[in-house]
Amino acid sequence: MRPKSVLTRSSAASNKIVTAPTERRAHKIAAWTRVVRPRMSPPASRRPDGAYRKASSSDHQTKDAEMPELPDVEGFKRVLAKSALGKTIDQVVVNDARILGKLPARAFISRLNGSKLIEARRHGKHLMAHVDRGGWLTLHFGMTGALQFLRKPDNEPPFTRVRIDFSDDGSLVYINKRMIGRVDLVEDAADFVAGENLGPDALxxxxxxDAFRAAVFGSKRDVKALLMDQKVIAGIGNIYSDEILFRARINPAERTDKLAPSQLKHLFSVMRKVLRTAVARGAGSEHFIDRLPEGSLLPERRKGGRCPHCRSVLKVFKIGGRTAYCCPRCQKC
Ligand SMILES: [Zn+2]
Known part of the structure; x- marks a missing residue:
């Protein structure tokens, strides 16, 4: 039976809305779903990669923080598929409603309460879960987002923004230290992908x-920026573009239309291989990079790091505001 909810406005703090199930859970005051709304929500603007960005003071502290990329989000998809599919949602806790998309927190909660997630999909850096009563839960992880499954909800990690409790125990928690990212409910997965202007998923x-060549053909942009453009190819970010270009021995600053046809073909096959290998080994963009095969750039991707092939000190420079690492000898950068 679907738990109904009532809304009561807290007299102590006008910016808090308390949502309490009225029926079988009414006695569990401690388990009430709390929605904390900011008095003034900063305006959201769309980032070039499709994520919503909401300004916060911490944004300025780590300007070049890296975000989860395709292999990370594929890992989150596995967490969701393994631990959450087919289970009835007992309660949804929104700790910070600023992370939600257009849907108000109350509507978000009531649509999920009593439902089941029945299918997990990933497109680029977006994770989507089909809700059995219709619609899709969408998760974007921004710069610092992650998804975890907890056996006991009392172990809620810091910066948990949304928690989904299942009736047979266990919770799915969406964590995001910085408020860049988004959790939402949409009607249709394909419409969502189209609405986000996402290109084809890299895998x-x-x-x-042929599709890859058609997508990048004739572009005068540097190849790193093009690989990272979610409208062209969805899933690759600052870190894996460096790994792919290193493995392909291509200068990140090379103009795409200057690449020889053989280089373009090589780039495509290396892109697939690097991403597939990372996914298969459970490596991410910042976590578990030691799982990548020998000769990978990422474990050396730091100031003073050396090329795993020729031991040259890696060159570090900015392309389009993002930091690129490359080997001056192997990639002629
Ligand atoms: Zn080298």
Whole structure:
């Protein structure tokens, strides 16, 4: 039976809305779902990669923080698929409503309460879960987001923004230290992907070399920026673009239309191989990079790091505001 909810406005703090199930859970005051709304929500603006960005003071402290990329989000998808699919949602806790998309927190909660997540999909850096009563839960992890499954909800990690409790115990927690990212409910997954202006997923089987060549052909942009453009190819960010270009021995600053046809073909096959290998080994962009095969750039991707192939000190420079690492000898950068 679907738990109904009532809304009561807290007299102590006008910016808090307390949502309490009225029926079988009414006695569990401690388990009430609390929605904390900011008095003034900063305006959201769309980032070039499709994520919502909401300004916060901490944004300025780590300007070049890296965000979860395709391999990380594929890992979150596995967490969701393994631990949450088919289970009835007992309660949804929104600790900070600023992370939600257009849907108000109350509507978000009531649509999920009593439902089940029945399918997990990933497109680029977006994770989507089909809700059995219709619609899709969408998760974007921004710069510092993650998804974890907890056996006991009392172990809630810091910066948990949304928690989904299941009736047979266990909770899915969306964590995001900085308020960059988004949790939302949409009607249709394909419409959502189209609405976000996302290009094909970098590991989509239908995205073959001909499609890749058509997507990048003739571009005068540098190849690193193009690989990272979610409208062209979805899933690759600052870190994996460096790994892919290092493995392909291509200068990140090279103009795409200057690449020889053989280089373009090589780049495509290396892109697939690097991402598939990371996914298969459970490596992410910042976590578990030691799981990547020998000769990978990422474990050396730091100031003073050395090329795993020729031991040259890596060159560090900015491309389009992002920090690129490359080997001056192997990649002629
Ligand atoms: Zn080298």
């Amino acid at each position: 989509d089987r239908r995205f073959d070399f």
